[in-house]
Amino acid sequence: MTKSQLTHEALALPMEDQLDLAQALWQNASPPPELELSPELKTMLEARLKEAQENPDDGHTWEEVKAHVLARR
Numbered sequence: 001m002t003k004s005q006l007t008h009e010a011l012a013l014p015m016e017d018q019l020d021l022a023q024a025l026w027q028n029a030s031p032p033p034e035l036e037l038s039p040e041l042k043t044m045l046e047a048r049l050k051e052a053q054e055n056p057d058d059g060h061t062w063e064e065v066k067a068h069v070l071a072r073r
Helices: 003-011 015-028 039-054 062-071
Strands: none
Touching (some): 003 015
């Protein structure tokens, strides 16, 4: 069965079964080793998260970022 066929079959399921299937797939999924974060990247991301938590009013909303990107087209 192809991915397209599986998707079609999954979408034909009742919503509760779709959610059960999605949860089972998510729980079974694990990133391949090449997608694991290096210690340096983990450290950088932790520092950025801490900075964002300490300064919640800094930065821009998604709407502002999106408008800025769209204006540059």
